[in-house]
Amino acid sequence: MNNTLTVNLENLSRTANIAIVLLFVLFGLMGHFVSFFFHFLTIPFFLLVVLNLYWRYGQTTHTLLANFGFLAQVRYLLESIGPELRQYLFASDIEERPFNRIERAEVYRKSKGIDSLSAFGSLLEYGRDEIKLLHSFYPLNHDQIGSCDFVVGSARNLKTAYHIRKPIMISAMSYGALGQNAVRALARGAKLAGAIMNTGEGGYPKYHLMEGCDLIFQMGTAKFGVRTEDGVLD
Numbered sequence: 575m576n577n578t579l580t581v582n583l584e585n586l587s588r589t590a591n592i593a594i595v596l597l598f599v600l601f602g603l604m605g606h607f608v609s610f611f612f613h614f615l616t617i618p619f620f621l622l623v624v625l626n627l628y629w630r631y632g633q634t635t636h637t638l639l640a641n642f643g644f645l646a647q648v649r650y651l652l653e654s655i656g657p658e659l660r661q662y663l664f665a666s667d668i669e670e671r672p673f674n675r676i677e678r679a680e681v682y683r684k685s686k687g688i689d690s691l692s693a694f695g696s697l698l699e700y701g702r703d704e705i706k707l708l709h710s711f712y713p714l715n716h717d718q719i720g721s722c723d724f725v726v727g728s729a730r731n732l733k734t735a736y737h738i739r740k741p742i743m744i745s746a747m748s749y750g751a752l753g754q755n756a757v758r759a760l761a762r763g764a765k766l767a768g769a770i771m772n773t774g775e776g777g778y779p780k781y782h783l784m785e786g787c788d789l790i791f792q793m794g795t796a797k798f799g800v801r802t803e804d805g806v807l808d
């Protein structure tokens with residue numbers, strides 16, 4: 575036995591096409607015998623019946639109309655308001671492109687000068703797949719901290735293979751975007767934490783080197799730190 579719910583469009587449209595004729599007749603009779611005001615319904619249904627005849631037998635441009643009659647118009651209508659339905663009813667706040675609703679709302683607020691500050695924390699629902707760094711409530715003892723030793727260059731037996739001992743680094747922020755005090759403060763923190771600091775693409779002025787932390791050097795298109803005066807790679 576087939577237990578699935580299905581709609582037979584042909585039957586549905588046949589029923590709908592007959593139903594509008596019956597309703598037209600019904601309201602016509604009620605307007606005649608019960609109250610004149612039923613003719614306010616008789617007239618629209620009369621127009622619908624006439625139009626429906628035209629759609630089904632008069633015109634040849636739209637196949638759907640010819641096959642299904644006014645039900646096809648309902649489909650055209652739903653299709654035309656599909657983007658709005660999706661946007662307002664079905665699309666989630668984070669799924670549209672290129673900018674989702676959360677981002678657009680932020681831009682609207684800013685452009686209207688409305689306070690667009692929002693609290694820390696995310697409205698997004700994170701799945702289980704991301705790597706998350708969470709602080710612990712209590713500091714751990716040294717013997718509770720596992721090792722995450724990772725050697726860069728070990729596969730090639732490099733003499734200068736590099737041990738990454740902490741899974742943390744300060745991401746690239748170029749000198750220029752940051753001033754010397756920020757660079758030195760971050761570098762000092764990295765040294766204390768045993769973390770690595772990425773120089774960013776602004777080169778490595780002496781400030782990065784003064785605190786003695788491990789550095790990742792980032793070379794950008796402008797070749798800051800590795801170029802001659804006239805811009806040649808050096």
Ligand SMILES: Cc1cc2nc3c(=O)[nH]c(=O)nc-3n(C[C@H](O)[C@H](O)[C@H](O)COP(=O)(O)O)c2cc1C
Pocket residue numbers: 745746747748751752773774775776792
């Ligand atoms: C002031 C500043 C300067 C940055 N400079 C660089 C850079 O030189 N090279 C780079 O790859 N990313 C640069 N970034 C991007 C950061 O490395 C990082 O990817 C970005 O800030 C996103 O990380 P966050 O969400 O933790 O801030 C910079 C970011 C900031 C805030």
